[in-house]
Amino acid sequence: xxxxxxxxxxxxxxxxxxxxxxxxxxxxxxxxxxxxxxxxxxxxxxxxxxxxxxxxxxxxxxxxxxxxxxxxxxxxxxxxxxxxxxxxxxxxxxxxxxxxxxxxxxxxxxxxxxxxxxxxxxxxxxxxxxxxxxxxxxxxxxxxxxxxxxxxxxxxxxxxxxxxxxxxxxxxxxxxxxxxxxxxxxxxxxxxxxxxxx
Amino acid sequence: xxxxxxxxxxxxxxxxxxxxxxxxxxxxxxxxxxxxxxxxxxxxxxxxxxxxxxxxxxxxxxxxxxxxxxxxxxxxxxxxxxxxxxxxxxxxxxxxxxxxxxxxxxxxxxxxxxxxxxxxxxxxxxxxxxxxxxxxxxxxxxxxxxxxxxxxxxxxxxxxxxxxxxxxxxxxxxxxxxxxxxxxxxxxxxxxxx
Numbered sequence: 001x002x003x004x005x006x007x008x009x010x011x012x013x014x015x016x017x018x019x020x021x022x023x024x025x026x027x028x029x030x031x032x033x034x035x036x037x038x039x040x041x042x043x044x045x046x047x048x049x050x051x052x053x054x055x056x057x058x059x060x061x062x063x064x065x066x067x068x069x070x071x072x073x074x075x076x077x078x079x080x081x082x083x084x085x086x087x088x089x090x091x092x093x094x095x096x097x098x099x100x101x102x103x104x105x106x107x108x109x110x111x112x113x114x115x116x117x118x119x120x121x122x123x124x125x126x127x128x129x130x131x132x133x134x135x136x137x138x139x140x141x142x143x144x145x146x147x148x149x150x151x152x153x154x155x156x157x158x159x160x161x162x163x164x165x166x167x168x169x170x171x172x173x174x175x176x177x178x179x180x181x182x183x184x185x186x187x188x189x190x191x192x193x194x195x196x197x198x
Numbered sequence: 199x200x201x202x203x204x205x206x207x208x209x210x211x212x213x214x215x216x217x218x219x220x221x222x223x224x225x226x227x228x229x230x231x232x233x234x235x236x237x238x239x240x241x242x243x244x245x246x247x248x249x250x251x252x253x254x255x256x257x258x259x260x261x262x263x264x265x266x267x268x269x270x271x272x273x274x275x276x277x278x279x280x281x282x283x284x285x286x287x288x289x290x291x292x293x294x295x296x297x298x299x300x301x302x303x304x305x306x307x308x309x310x311x312x313x314x315x316x317x318x319x320x321x322x323x324x325x326x327x328x329x330x331x332x333x334x335x336x337x338x339x340x341x342x343x344x345x346x347x348x349x350x351x352x353x354x355x356x357x358x359x360x361x362x363x364x365x366x367x368x369x370x371x372x373x374x375x376x377x378x379x380x381x382x383x384x385x386x387x388x389x390x391x392x
Contacts, residue, residue, distance in 0.1 A: 042266045046283070047250055047258055051231060052392075067265075072390040073233045073246070075264040088244035088264070090235050148287055149267060169266065173284060177266030 008154070011129035011136050020128050020135065021119050027162035028116020034059040034163060036184040038067070045174045057181060059114045064195040065107075078197055079107050085197035094197060102145045109139075113155050113164050124153070133159055148172075161186060205355040207336075210318035210325055217313040219343035220326035223367040224307040227251055230370045232387035234261065239382050245269065247387060249370075258283075259302055270298065274308045301376050301385070304335050304351045305361055323347055333358070 007013070014020045035058050042051040055069040069075040078085040084103070086093040097103040105123050112118040119126050123146055124139035139153040149171065156166040163184055170176040227249040236243040248260045256276040262268045271283040280299055289295075303309060314326040319341065326337045334354065338347040346366035350357040359378045363371035374387040 040266060042262065044248070044260060044271075047248075047252070047260070049229070049248065049250060051246060051248065051262075053264070069264055072231070072392055073264065075244070077265070088235070088242075089233065090244065091242045093242065171268065175268065 008129050008136055011131050014128040014130050024116050024162055032061050032187050033190050035188055036181040039180050041178045043176050058194050060190050063111050066194055078195055080195045080197045083197045210320035212318050215317035220337040221312055223346040225371050227370050231390045233390050235386045237384045
């Protein structure tokens with residue numbers, strides 16, 4: 001597991017942070033939608049245990065996200081602006097995140113990652129690293145409520161199209177949740193109905 | 199009659215019976231993941247519950263959301279008997295921890311000696327009673343002690359919570375339900391194939 005060090009194995013610090021920020025922002029401005037499969041691995045380090053789940057992911061600008069877990073359980077989460085719809089196999093739930101600042105911040109992480117605006121998220125102190133294939137954005141929470149959940153979030157960005165390949169959320173106790181995106185399709189047409197919160 | 203309904207344990211009769219028999223219905227967890235639904239005070243919560251037996255024979259019980267946010271991580275058994283490895287700040291209240299501790303102790307049959315303190319008969323069933331912290335837990339079977347009916351956690355007078363699991367004993371349960379009578383709190387668990 002990648003640890004909270006100034007340097008990440010296989011990566012060098014990005015020398016020109018402003019240049020990277022501009023390039024990332026310009027390239028991701030061209031991304032209007034993403035459809036992909038995802039794998040989520042929850043690693044419980046002290047238990048030597050990994051909980052793996054899989055599903056499908058949809059993103060459409062500006063702030064529409066659908067995450068549909070399909071294995072080994074069914075769970076659907078749709079973020080549509082300030083509204084969140086959750087269907088957990090037994091019940092449906094609709095939440096307005098306006099009244100929940102923490103939920104807003106957590107939603108902002110996902111949206112910022114895919115929108116390429118993650119570097120300007122003031123809830124985190126960010127640094128960037130690179131190798132020949134990827135950029136790695138290290139996000140250390142500044143906000144106290146986020147610090148309870150994460151010691152660091154590492155976002156791996158594909159150099160070829162600036163799309164997000166992995167989001168690794170590392171907790172204070174050393175456990176982490178790694179979401180990797182596979183079979184990404186950029187800018188395919190996605191109907192708004194996919195993100196309907198009804 | 200009213201007193202009988204309100205205080206069902208008062209009508210039970212002690213009898214000499216096989217004090218070892220209830221332990222055969224102890225759930226045997228090794229490393230299971232459950233799809234979990236919690237209803238509490240009109241609110242609904244879902245997530246994943248992992249029950250894992252560690253090499254030192256203690257059990258770890260970890261509850262997280264489907265998206266990976268951890269609610270709690272408890273250890274049961276061993277020298278410390280119970281340990282909170284982690285609990286989300288919002289849930290970090292003595293009353294919540296004690297309620298969860300009791301529920302899982304009750305289900306895991308943790309700290310339950312091989313022999314029942316007392317075996318009683320009533321309502322066409324055997325009640326195998328064990329003291330657990332300041333409460334009593336009862337494992338209810340048919341009169342031949344061949345079939346597990348349910349578990350109850352109660353005061354000396356009346357049931358406070360009940361639990362059922364199937365299959366009972368010799369393996370990890372496929373489904374588990376815990377329901378409280380004194381406040382609106384229930385947990386249902388369905389085993390996931392991993």
